[in-house]
Amino acid sequence: xxxxxxxxxxxxxxxxxxxxxxxxxxxxxxxxxxxxxxxxxxxxxxxxxxxxxxxxxxxxxxxxxxxxxxxxxxxxxxxxxxxxxxxxxxxxxxxxxxxxxxxxxxxxxxxxxxxxxxxxxxxxxx
Numbered sequence: 001x002x003x004x005x006x007x008x009x010x011x012x013x014x015x016x017x018x019x020x021x022x023x024x025x026x027x028x029x030x031x032x033x034x035x036x037x038x039x040x041x042x043x044x045x046x047x048x049x050x051x052x053x054x055x056x057x058x059x060x061x062x063x064x065x066x067x068x069x070x071x072x073x074x075x076x077x078x079x080x081x082x083x084x085x086x087x088x089x090x091x092x093x094x095x096x097x098x099x100x101x102x103x104x105x106x107x108x109x110x111x112x113x114x115x116x117x118x119x120x121x122x123x124x125x126x
Contacts, residue, residue: 006046011067013041014074015059030054
């Protein structure tokens with residue numbers, strides 16, 4: 001008889017620790033209800049497939065075999081099907097785009113800034 005013990009909760013805890021997250025931020029990132037992950041970890045309970053799918057979607061670098069069975073390594077490597085995107089460049093570009101959008105919003109909606117820019121524009125033309 002097979003004495004299978006589901007230790008998925010331990011691996012989920014490892015993902016949280018590795019990413020320097022707390023349980024609340026992890027729950028937010030994978031879009032599950034508050035305290036559902038924390039409760040499962042405390043109870044050493046199994047996770048439903050929809051929660052595991054959410055984890056794998058939020059953390060595509062995680063090896064699904066490892067998450068489900070504990071076999072292999074935590075992360076997929078170049079031999080697997082995951083695409084190793086330059087996440088730092090993506091995050092930097094996302095930040096820059098958001099910064100530009102915020103600055104444009106401020107420039108268009110702040111009367112004091114508009115006035116200062118008009119004055120500056122006039123003085124540079126002269």
